[in-house]
Amino acid sequence: MNRVKKKIFHDFIAEKGLKSTRQRDIILEAFLSTNRHLSIEELYLHLRSAHPTIGYVTVYRTLKLFAESGIAREFQFGDGQTRYEHVAEGEHHDHLVCVLCGAISEFSNAAVEAIQDEIAASHGFVIRYHKMELYGLCSACQG
Amino acid sequence: MNRVKKKIFHDFIAEKGLKSTRQRDIILEAFLSTNRHLSIEELYLHLRSAHPTIGYVTVYRTLKLFAESGIAREFQFGDGQTRYEHVAEGEHHDHLVCVLCGAISEFSNAAVEAIQDEIAASHGFVIRYHKMELYGLCSACQG
DNA sequence: CTCATTTTGAAATTGAATTTCACTTTAACC
DNA sequence: GGTTAAAGTGAAATTCAATTTCAAAATGAG
Ligand SMILES: [Mn+2]
Ligand SMILES: [Mn+2]
Ligand SMILES: [Zn+2]
Ligand SMILES: [Zn+2]
Numbered sequence: 001m002n003r004v005k006k007k008i009f010h011d012f013i014a015e016k017g018l019k020s021t022r023q024r025d026i027i028l029e030a031f032l033s034t035n036r037h038l039s040i041e042e043l044y045l046h047l048r049s050a051h052p053t054i055g056y057v058t059v060y061r062t063l064k065l066f067a068e069s070g071i072a073r074e075f076q077f078g079d080g081q082t083r084y085e086h087v088a089e090g091e092h093h094d095h096l097v098c099v100l101c102g103a104i105s106e107f108s109n110a111a112v113e114a115i116q117d118e119i120a121a122s123h124g125f126v127i128r129y130h131k132m133e134l135y136g137l138c139s140a141c142q143g
Numbered sequence: 144m145n146r147v148k149k150k151i152f153h154d155f156i157a158e159k160g161l162k163s164t165r166q167r168d169i170i171l172e173a174f175l176s177t178n179r180h181l182s183i184e185e186l187y188l189h190l191r192s193a194h195p196t197i198g199y200v201t202v203y204r205t206l207k208l209f210a211e212s213g214i215a216r217e218f219q220f221g222d223g224q225t226r227y228e229h230v231a232e233g234e235h236h237d238h239l240v241c242v243l244c245g246a247i248s249e250f251s252n253a254a255v256e257a258i259q260d261e262i263a264a265s266h267g268f269v270i271r272y273h274k275m276e277l278y279g280l281c282s283a284c285q286g
Numbered sequence: 287c288t289c290a291t292t293t294t295g296a297a298a299t300t301g302a303a304t305t306t307c308a309c310t311t312t313a314a315c316c
Numbered sequence: 317g318g319t320t321a322a323a324g325t326g327a328a329a330t331t332c333a334a335t336t337t338c339a340a341a342a343t344g345a346g
Contacts, residue, residue, distance in 0.1 A: 124282035139267035198295040
């Protein structure tokens, strides 16, 4: 499925008249190779060991492009850092965030999605996107 | 019900060994007198006309205290400003946020709350609080 | 009233996000 | 392959809300 995301991003780059660069490919590869919800800083630091010349700003701009192209989603989980994850087209999930260790797990629930549509409809509201996050203690952090 | 919130806050102040001040009372009064979801800046500017000596930092610190005492909730709706609303004990609602005009409306839905508990339980997760926000176009901003 | 403690407000600082700018790289065209 | 306009890069500068610092003022217990 990373093959698909790479294609989506490359098509996006081409369609926008942007250029394909070594840095973007390296960042894309690193970004797709994990399923974590990474902050700019985290991805930058991770890359730095193997690619010390890639700057923070390039990581920042590239993650923005990923989000714009549709292969990434941007989050604010309340720890002061913007986080990104790569997503497959048509898929959706929401998050459980541990307030102690910061662990993020995922869930998807059709009933919730359906009720959201009802709620929006009853308010004459057209949903563009939504945020549903459960904050608390993960099983490892209880007790 | 504002009577109740005032009492909760004053009890909180007393219990913590903090002091009752003119500024805190003025800010509390202004905060309770609206049902909007105010940013620090907004509340500060609103107060400034009648109380030009109250500083931004005092509004900031007082809103934090409101949240700590339980009479206010803090939000990040993605516009870069932290927002506060006053809440009654035991009540809960979530939000619809218009991405065009910024209007914020409210809803509460028992089914959603119930499903959240199920989801948490199935992940061995203990919920402390949650965030559910629907972003899109309010009825006034469509078309 | 006294005085230790808390509060206040202006100014300074923080920190992540974003912009600027001089230099480099890409790719379209020949 | 060389030329060239446009886009990309990275360091440094800037932004902006949030937060901290600090000296002066206010509070309230005794
Ligand atoms: Mn996720
Ligand atoms: Mn509300
Ligand atoms: Zn945890
Ligand atoms: Zn609207």
